[in-house]
Amino acid sequence: xxxxxxxxxxxxxxxxxxxxxxxKVTKGLVGEFKEFAVRGNVVDMGVGVVIGIAFSAIINSxxxxxxxxxxxxxxxxxxxxxxxxxxxENNSLTYGNLIQAxxxxxxxxxxxxxxxxxxxxxxxxxxxxxxxxxxPTELDVLTEIRDLIKDK
Numbered sequence: 001x002x003x004x005x006x007x008x009x010x011x012x013x014x015x016x017x018x019x020x021x022x023x024k025v026t027k028g029l030v031g032e033f034k035e036f037a038v039r040g041n042v043v044d045m046g047v048g049v050v051i052g053i054a055f056s057a058i059i060n061s062x063x064x065x066x067x068x069x070x071x072x073x074x075x076x077x078x079x080x081x082x083x084x085x086x087x088x089e090n091n092s093l094t095y096g097n098l099i100q101a102x103x104x105x106x107x108x109x110x111x112x113x114x115x116x117x118x119x120x121x122x123x124x125x126x127x128x129x130x131x132x133x134x135x136p137t138e139l140d141v142l143t144e145i146r147d148l149i150k151d152k
Contacts, residue, residue: 059115063107071103 036042072078080103083096136144 059108059111062111063104067107067111 080096080100081094083099084092084094086092
């Protein structure tokens, strides 16, 4: 075997060792990622994001189609976005957009709070229905057995 063949053989062996180490690292990373991806929390979070996106459409509809027309009725459909301070001919501070954004945020937060409060109340009522028949504790069972033995 020539020196060149020997060097090629050594390089192949070292590449194989490197490939094995890289393969273990890759399997480790892939394995860790698969474990992370299928963990319940990640799936729950993904479902939560999808539901949140759909829920935002409901909230926006409640605010835009129900609450804002009522507010518009009382404010004579006043548009806050038109409020501005002219600095010069070309520049102005449109602070009305900020006021409108704050009002929208407050209304969306209020509607969301009310809906979550109703949801939690319904969940609590359902939970209370399940808790009506509490299971006897070990002490209760032992006391009952003792009383039955005592009566005999």
